[in-house]
Amino acid sequence: MEKEFSDKLVRGVLEEIAGEGAILDGSGDILIASSSEWEDFFRIRSKDGAGEKEIFKEGDRFYHLKKDTISAGVNSDYTLMMAEDITEKEKLSARLGRFQEFLDDVLDLMSDHVLMIDTDYTIRFMDSELEEKLNIKNPEKCHEIFGRKNPCQNCPRKALNQGRSLTGKNAERRSEEKIFMATSLVKKTGEKEPLLVELLEDLTEKRIHRAAIKYSSYHDPLTGLYNRTYMGKEIERLDTKRQLPISVIMVDVRDLQSINKKRGHDVGDELLLNTADLLRESIRSEDILSRWSGDDFLILLPQTSRKEAIKVGSRIAENTKNLFPDGDLLNLGMGLAVKMHVDQDIYGIIYRAEDNMDQRDNESF
Template structure:
């Protein structure tokens, strides 16, 4: 509550060029000097400043984002006591903060007026909000898009002008064996490595998502069946190049393409999944007594 917990306070002097005729008079445009009169210890800490003296040295009108607060609405208002808003700001001492502020004009007939700013640092709250938004559409392990985002994009891009639309379904072979033999930490490492292989094999405009535990999905707008097949071949080649370690990476792949508007995109997705499953069956895995995994 702002009333009973003001965490930080800036006060600086404001003068007016004409005599104030009523208690509702406000500063005119261009009359805010921006000199800091007083600052409390909470604000000093918030700014990352060494002491009060250093804070009072600089003029707030030299800070563009703060100066922007002095807009015409603020300067000409005769009905509002308090203005409020959010401000993302890097201080003179290099500290990045996200402030929620409230400004109040304190009128004085003798020496002009003061402006008081009460500011609360909400950087942590904003970071949490940012992370929640990010992970609502991203996979936490691989940082790829998640299934929710992928399904939203299918709906959005399923239009005539995006034809042909190709879909690739990819599945990391042997993940359960890797988890059982080497532990889930190693399984996670292989998943991340597989996601990087897929990402490096795709174009910038392609949409890659982690679709399930060991499954990935790729949406390729304006992409022919032949191009999708070339991408699959590129993925297979990349897997072979890094298979000089004890745990080879093998990815089963299936693709399908929507070429006509009347085709159901869900059927295209299913067709790609079916082709991936056939490719997966063709990969025979065996575990040796030493716990190694071989693909043939």
């Protein structure tokens, strides 16, 4: 009766096993195995002390080996050994592991935001911070984010669909006042077409900061005019035969140091601001105006003869008289010099204009 009960139990257990299995008696002999091919395997594994749980590879398949004890009555303990085929689980785990590595790489590279885009330009993933920053809710297509009705010509998703390589390619993306640097990556997901991943770095604040630095490096902080550094670059750029004749007008705010001393620097600064405004209104659009030094302003007039330069200087003098008829609040001195030949030193011309300004009998204007 006990033997009949045990045989039924053994066969019932094997029928419930998901995979291959065998049941051994107390002495380690196999009572029954799920197949003859696996009988030797389980016999060997029982002799070499296999643990309760172990993963092994047999051919191109992965198995999870389990070992347990079944009690079926007095003196009737059996050992159950099972080998569950976990090949698909292992493949899935490997894919998940690779995807996790990819996500880790994305997170390492990503400075601000991430987009994941399908072959039809549909957004599969977009982080909530980017939605909030762009003030856009649930956009369907990637080009909608950047204010387009259709994909642009250099769209990385379009290029990827056409079979072109994109990994690591950088490009700017703009959305109204926001500027992003996009790094395009390709992620193979096991689907027919790979997924496009775009890492977006917000450059807006950097660009604003860079523009502010550039502006301050080329502009006078008081008047907002170009400074000597910028004018030096323009002089080098325009000092060519094609720009001849090049006229130079030097303008000086007379007695500025005395005014600062007697009436205060606020009054002196106001005079400089008034002078800057007056000069802006008096010169032509093609002329270049800068604050050359503390009380000096330099005007560069490319492709301008002495006759035409005198007209500009006369307009400055006339505007000064109209705005300050008494001459007490603003007294300007001006000097003119012209470069006529390519072998003349442009800075020598500037110094000559400064010398002419210092000559009280200079009546060019």
